[in-house]
Amino acid sequence: MSNRFRDAEVLLEVQNLKQYFGSMRANVKAVDDVSFQIHKGEVLGVVGESGCGKTTTGRSIIKLYDITGGKVIFNGETITVGIPELKIKLKEARKNGNKEEVARLKKEIKEGKHINKTHTSRDINKIQMIFQDPVASLNPRMTVREIIAEGLTIRGIKDKEYVNKRVLEMLDLVGLVPEHADRYPHEFSGGQRQRIGIARAIVLEPELIIADEPISALDVSIQAQVINLLNELREKMGLTIMFVAHDLSVVKYFSDRIAVMYFGKIVELADADELFANPCHPYTKSLLSAIPFPDPHYEKKRKRIIYTPELDHDYSAEGPSLREVSPNHFVYCNTAEMEKYQAEMK
Ligand SMILES: Nc1ncnc2c1ncn2[C@@H]1O[C@H](COP(=O)(O)OP(=O)(O)OP(=O)(O)O)[C@@H](O)[C@H]1O
Ligand SMILES: [Mg+2]
16 A cells, blocks of 8 residues: 555645753753654654653644744644744854854744744644543543533634534534533543543644544553544544554554654654565664564564664764655665665565
8 A cells, every 4th residue: 555645735844843841952852853744634653652752743733832943834834933943043153154144044033933923823723632641631620512612612603502513513423422511521431531532623623633642541442442433533524643652553554654753853754554564763673573463473483672772873974864765765864774774675
């Protein structure tokens, strides 16, 4: 299966996104120079271990942070610009006496500030996030009706009958019933709560959903149900989805493309089937080796590959960057590694 969305319009473009916590020079580079695109209708899976920056990437896209560097473009329009990095570049350009660069950067900073400030919540509504923890993300004092209706109310919709109709429609879409509307979140199971979270996200008719580990807090038996629901909604509503998960087995069947993150960086990005057929980066290989397979012979032979950056790479002569090792297959590597990966490809 090749990626049927490759030629579709680009809906989200993340360019050199940096999100550092503390100061620009601080050590927590939660997201460090990450670039990717998501096409209309596509599901991009983002995987990586705890703390690698998946949630931060999502939160940066929906403007919950002022990003440190880079740019986010949605539907062809820049929605976020990283000012701190531009300011540092400006300082350097001033020191070097590069007048043209100073003028250019000044202009960019001014425009960026304007974009970051004036872009209203209305546009950002087109991107909705489903959160990792369905318990913490639902206000326990609000009924399901109030939770789902909140976004509409904030948008200034006052027609009660219309709001009510939409709430019931959403409940139906996510597989809940009208009687659920007047109950409180604690009266629901984990899976049902995540359905409420999904209803709250889709009532605003978003174009892009960032689903941040929407199933990792759920029982295995419920996980499949929620995945199926997202799949259905994707078809019905033409949604584009960024789907964040810990491990590859979850995103395999759901994603058109997969980005593997390690310590704030994308280390591999390819179509889902290509990533499974030709994993290149040793970290991707280690993630793959962690997936159990329902075959006792295979399981006996299955060896966990442990990724050890100091041993797996030699970057003394040349550092790594994200390179296209084969068409549409990107790996964070240097020239020597790229040649090795290409030789190993099937
Ligand atoms: N608000 C914050 N202030 C300071 N550091 C933060 C903040 N949010 C996240 N971090 C740090 O940034 C890094 C990335 O965190 P993030 O939550 O994005 O990881 P994640 O990939 O979503 O992990 P998980 O799979 O556990 O959800 C971590 O080192 C985290 O401690
Ligand atoms: Mg997270």
